[in-house]
Amino acid sequence: MGYDYCFVCGDKNPHGLHIKFQQDGDSVWAEFHCEERHIGWPNVQHGGITSSILDEASAYVPLNMGLVTVTAELNISFKSPIRVGETVRVEAHPTKTTKRLLLVEASLVSDKGEVKATSKAKMLVLSKEKQEQMGIEAAQ
Template sequence: MELSYDHYCFGCGEHNPHGLKLKFTYDGTNIKTTFVPGEVHQGYPGIMHGGITSTILDEVMSRCINVLGYIAVTARLEVRFRESIPLHTPVTFEAWIVNRKRNLVDTEARALLSDGKVVAEAQGRFVIIQEQSSPTGHPQQT
């Protein structure tokens, strides 16, 4: 199955009116994005929904594979929630590659508040399905 990016990804798609519209940076080692949750991202009152947190962790980890020049799908995602994420507070998500073996890439990620407190951590395994043939919103080098 050949995939080409259509800009409707829920996490990063510029054309998805309901998406998160995440933007990424790459410092040579880690992929990063910052997100400020609002009421539409709420679980319990005043707290970011865990599913949105998981989505962003998955998205930032998948970008690690994009930097290698591949498109991959999530095979496994494990999230550990350490503390609640308050609404209207910037959260930095960062990810990096831990291991690569053939078409499998293992990654790790974390979500941090502005004071450096880790509020969530994740481990992911991704399966490379193809080389990139068109731009997919690569992270900007910083």
């Protein structure tokens, strides 16, 4: 199983979110519509879904830069609930790049402009050797 089965973006995962990220320079964005199957509390999107979306957006930034990374750290601030029926836009962009680390900030914003959640991620750049050790193939 490859990237097609990714929980957030994979086309072939029957339980996935099926989010399609768009590239805008070094930044990425996508839209997501919260459905009842995404809830934690009644009518409120589960925080794990919110976290997964922010993490995936953060991972797409280095991927589009030609880097293979894993999330080393993800700090999330939940600002306001995402409710069933709401559509949010996720955006992510790099803030700092070193040889071994890429810092990425992401946000989820409602179609009315309300910030729902933000994150700061540390994406660890994997060497070819480390990719092989982890059994990770570079994205094609």
